Amino acid sequence: MSTGSVEVVYRGIFQKTLAKNICRGIVFAAIKEGKIGIAFGRYSDSPERNGIPAKQFAVVSDTEEELQEYLSRYEPDNNDVTMVADDTLCKGVESWAWYGLQPINKLLAKDGTLLVTSTQSANKLIKTIHRKGSPYDLATIKAQASFSGLWVYKDDHTDVRLLGALAKVAPHIVSLDSVLEAIKDQWKDDKKVASAKKAHDETESTSVGAEQGSDAEPFSFDMPGYTKMEEGLVIRGIAAKGDIPGRDGGFVPGRNPTFKKYSTRTMRPVINFSTCTKCTLCWLNCPDTCFDITPDGFYEANMEACCGCGVCEAVCPVKECVTMVNEEAFEDNDSQWELWTKDKDGYSAWLAEKIANPPARSHGFHHIGQYAEEIANESS
Amino acid sequence: MxxxxxxxxxxxxxxxxxxxxxxxxxxxxxxxxxxxxxxxxxxxxxxxxxxxxxxxxxxxxxxxxxxxxxxxxxxxxxxxxxxxxxxxxxxxxxxxxxxxxxxxxxxxxxxxxxxxxxxxxxxxxxxxxxxxxxxxxxxxxxxxxxxxxxxxxxxxxxxxxxxxxxxxxxxxxxxxxxxxxxxxxxxxxxxxxxxxxxxxxxxxxxxxxxxxxxxxxxxxxxxxxxxxxxxxxxxxxxxxxxxxxxxxxxxxxxxxxxxxxxxxGRDYEPFLERYMMDDAEVALVGMGTMGMPVKVAVRKMREQGKKVGFVRVRWFRPFPAVELQEALGGMQAVGVIDRDYSFGSSHHSGTLGTEVRSALYPLEKSPKVVTFIAGLGGREVTADNVVETTDMVFDAAEGKLNDQDTYWIGVRE
Structure with missing residues (x-):
């Protein structure tokens, strides 16, 4: 009598099929061992918008009764393995519901394994992951956030590599033999079988101590009862901060404290204020109205509201004024403008470092073969 | 204005x-x-x-x-x-x-x-x-x-x-x-x-x-x-x-x-209209203009000594369960006439019938409830239809009619 569960955290909608294929693969492999299993999504379908953190689960079990316990849960909360298909999710995930930020290891069982596709080192990743309070293992598969579930992208074998790694870190859920058999059945492709085997053999785990990791407090919201919350589903507007300095009228948006977008973002703009011409295009074109106007008339992307879409970079007419940089390069959400105001030289150095040697963009390729080059560079 | x-x-x-x-x-x-x-x-x-x-x-x-x-x-x-x-x-x-x-x-x-x-x-x-x-x-x-x-x-x-x-x-x-x-x-x-x-x-x-x-x-x-x-x-x-x-x-x-x-200067009771209910032994219940032929029939039957009354439900939501318990609690039997249908529902009745039955159920001595469907698609509900209906309610009171079923009035067989 035993049950094993795997949580797959991914970026909707880009990685939806990838996550589904992984979870189906787990169930098919379990069937090879005479077990039964289910795969299900919990933030799927309509609310699954671009970049929104979403989840799939796979649960395998010896009996129907054990499975039922999991089927009745919104989210199984004691998973043997949590897979992360995009390492920027290590900073935590928000669902569409107002539950605040969920640390990436929150639903991982004590002594479970967090399995991340990343080109970063385990030590670097640990710094961005919230402290768990109990020990667990961290394993990485060297890969960028894969889009291979989308039919327009080439299959990069991320699905089977994760399945192979799973057999290494949690052989009690599925053995390598079952995984390989299931892959052979599903994909009828010896190369994919070989990729799974290779990933299995190469996967190494690092122990993470109970107190290791980021000590940032994950934000949360008050969830008032029906006697306390406003009737008619009314949400009050936030008072504006006041007029734009030095101008008549204008608009400085108030920020809704109950809707932050940190975890939706995989890139963020960095802004070179010394080249900014104050043309207003970023401010006008941002689909999330994320730019605040500073007292001296600059435009600063407010990291509470930025989704990381890159429109500001695309519309900025000044060379290297707005540059999108992968979210993994940042450890906080502090104001860039404040840093620049306080210490212009320090800011210039910070900016030069972010732009000169940025981690790969979270999405979009610029030339054929770029992915292979990036992986080779990271590996060397 | x-x-x-x-x-x-x-x-x-x-x-x-x-x-x-x-x-x-x-x-x-x-x-x-x-x-x-x-x-x-x-x-x-x-x-x-x-x-x-x-x-x-x-x-x-x-x-x-x-x-x-x-x-x-x-x-x-x-x-x-x-x-x-x-x-x-x-x-x-x-x-x-x-x-x-x-x-x-x-x-x-x-x-x-x-x-x-x-x-x-x-x-x-x-x-x-x-x-x-x-x-x-x-x-x-x-x-x-x-x-x-x-x-x-x-x-x-x-x-x-x-x-x-x-x-x-x-x-x-x-x-x-x-x-x-x-x-x-x-x-x-x-x-x-x-x-x-x-x-x-x-x-x-x-x-x-x-x-x-x-x-x-x-x-x-x-x-x-x-x-x-x-x-x-x-x-x-x-x-x-x-x-x-x-x-x-x-x-x-x-x-x-x-x-x-x-x-x-009106005299409305908020949720119900009660018609000749003071000494009634059985009651009919309905909504809308059906009240007209029902009242005509009730008067006729009263002349013949049948102690029947009528309760017209004005407000369906909020549903006047308490008022209906009070109005109908002492009846020997209640006949609910629906101008609607709820196919496959309990007792195959209309919606009003289901709600009235449910409202009366908690009473210590709840009256028999028998349900009817009439006047669908604009078909006239005649005073004679109402008399026929009322006779069936009296039968139900005496145990001569199955009160677990619903009866269609004025339908061609």
Missing amino acids: NPPSTALAEKIGGPGSGETEELISGSEAISHVCRLADVDVITAYPIRPYDTVMQYVSQMIANGDFDCEYIVAESEHSQFEIVKHASAVGARVFCGSSGVGWFYAFEALAVTAGLRLPMVAMVGNRALDDPGAFGVEHNDALAVRDLGWMLNWVETAQEALDTALIAYRVAEDPRVFLPCAISCDGAFLTHSQAIVKVPSQEMVDSFLPPYDRGDKQLHPDNPITIAPQANEDWLMEMRRQNDQAARRARGVIIEAYEDFNAKF
Whole structure:
């Protein structure tokens, strides 16, 4: 009598099929061992918008009764393995519901394994992951956030590599033999079988101590009862901060404290204020109205509201004024403008470092073969 | 509010002159309420028999007797969406439809109650189309019974006018803020003219305060968002608030009737009309214009010494369970006549039958309840039909008729 569960955290909608294929693969492999299993999504379908953190689960079990316990849960909360298909999710995930930020290891069982596709080192990743309070293992598969579930992208074998790694870190859920058999059945492709085997053999785990990791407090919201919350589903507007300095009228948006977008973002703009011409295009074109106007008339992307879409970079007419940089390069959400105001030289150095040697963009390729080059560079 | 034109002022007696008597249909009575309540936004899309209200409203506007935003939408869905949003900015609104037109607006109908946007709608009850039928059945309006809409059925044009005024007061009460549908039987009420006392503007103004959404009004000076995405995190609390509002509506309805009776000199019992119930041994229960033939039959049977009475349910939502327990608790048997159907339901009855049976069940000694279906698709319910029905209720009282079944009256076999 035993049950094993795997949580797959991914970026909707880009990685939806990838996550589904992984979870189906787990169930098919379990069937090879005479077990039964289910795969299900919990933030799927309509609310699954671009970049929104979403989840799939796979649960395998010896009996129907054990499975039922999991089927009745919104989210199984004691998973043997949590897979992360995009390492920027290590900073935590928000669902569409107002539950605040969920640390990436929150639903991982004590002594479970967090399995991340990343080109970063385990030590670097640990710094961005919230402290768990109990020990667990961290394993990485060297890969960028894969889009291979989308039919327009080439299959990069991320699905089977994760399945192979799973057999290494949690052989009690599925053995390598079952995984390989299931892959052979599903994909009828010896190369994919070989990729799974290779990933299995190469996967190494690092122990993470109970107190290791980021000590940032994950934000949360008050969830008032029906006697306390406003009737008619009314949400009050936030008072504006006041007029734009030095101008008549204008608009400085108030920020809704109950809707932050940190975890939706995989890139963020960095802004070179010394080249900014104050043309207003970023401010006008941002689909999330994320730019605040500073007292001296600059435009600063407010990291509470930025989704990381890159429109500001695309519309900025000044060379290297707005540059999108992968979210993994940042450890906080502090104001860039404040840093620049306080210490212009320090800011210039910070900016030069972010732009000169940025981690790969979270999405979009610029030339054929770029992915292979990036992986080779990271590996060397 | 524009002052009435000279012609209308003469006709209705002019401001301050109290009530005037007019020969008007149920639909025309409703249109008078639109004028007297000074409704701000009315949307329309034609479907028989509701479209008669459109006709009278547009006539009043054309004659200069009434001023409002009158929008003929391209469908019922848009019709109800427009008034829903107008209500959010604080406009008093009116809308209406019939049969499948009401169903086409369903997406908007469901959300209106959930968002606590008051609205008064007239449903000219009509069969749900397929064979092109346009006679009365109550299934159209009943479809919103679970969604937070208040629902009532009226019997006469006078009651239509009075109830619509009361409906505005209840719907727009901040303790309630729910939409209300006045159901008027197609043809029998929408197209039947009778003498109706039309109140003066002063009378209406003394009864009906302006619609004030307070700090829930959508306005640039009051920046709010209504209805952002709500998932499992908020929805259950929102439904519970809706439930509380529906519970509070009971008390607000009672208050409104007390004030209305005092100011208009009427004698309405808020939820029910009781007819010859004082010493009744069996009772019939029904809604809408069916009350007419039932009353005729009850009088006839009383002459023959049969102790039968009639309870007409005015408000279906909120459902008057307590009042029905009190009115029907002492009966030997109760016969519920539905002008609707609920195929496959318990006992194969209509919806009113199921609700009445459920309301009476907790009584220590609950009467036998036998259910009937009659008058579908606008078929006449005759006094003879009612006598036949009543005899069956007496049979049920004596245990000679299976009270676990539903009987169709006036159907060809």
